[in-house]
Amino acid sequence: MSPDVQQQEDQQQQQQPPVINFVLSFLLVGLAWGFTTPFIRRAAKDHRPGVHPLLDRPSVRQSRIRRAAFTALFAVIDLLRNPRYAVPLVLNLTGSVWFFLLVGRAELSLTVPIVNTVAFLFTVLGEWWVEGKVISRDTMIGMLLSVGGIALCVQSKNAS
Structure with missing residues (x-):
């Protein structure tokens, strides 16, 4: 070496x-x-997820993609706030x-x-x-x- x-x-x-x-x-x-x-x-x-009125809007309920995206977003926000x-x-x-x-x-x-x-x-x-x-x-x-x-x-x- x-x-x-x-x-x-x-x-x-x-x-x-x-x-x-x-x-x-x-x-x-x-x-x-x-x-x-x-x-x-x-x-x-x-x-226990909270209630989110935005999910009940017709524009969100009619779109499968929007509903899934907002549901996931609120789930993450709810968990991170806990x-x-x-x-x-x-x-x-x-x-x-x-x-x-x-x-x-x-x-x-x-x-x-x-x-x-x-x-x-x-x-x-x-x-x-x-x-x-x-x-x-x-x-x-x-x-x-x-x-x-x-x-x-x-x-x-x-x-x-």
Whole structure:
């Protein structure tokens, strides 16, 4: 290996943030994606759309496209005006921004499976918290196998 290549590799390693930053980032994205999902689901299930007189106008009722467009628009507006839906949604979308920033810095083949696994784990915990769902033995085994699989992926990257 030439000295220039070795020097470039040393500079790249020095520019990388500590591993704990990546671990915390993975956890935050997984938390934002996974733990908020049960809250979004509960708010969407409990949602009762308001009355919108515009939908009763003849010009809207006669046009299938207008009726569908206005119905969809009012559904989105009604949900976003509901803090029980909007707050978890904003946190969830913030996780997507964090993920975008993380993908640019971390190893892609580790980032995607780690974040998705952590999101799954937090979704299970969120369902337990929000809906009182019991975490079954099979789900617990699946969670442990998922974590074990991620550990194998991380170990294989460190070995190479």
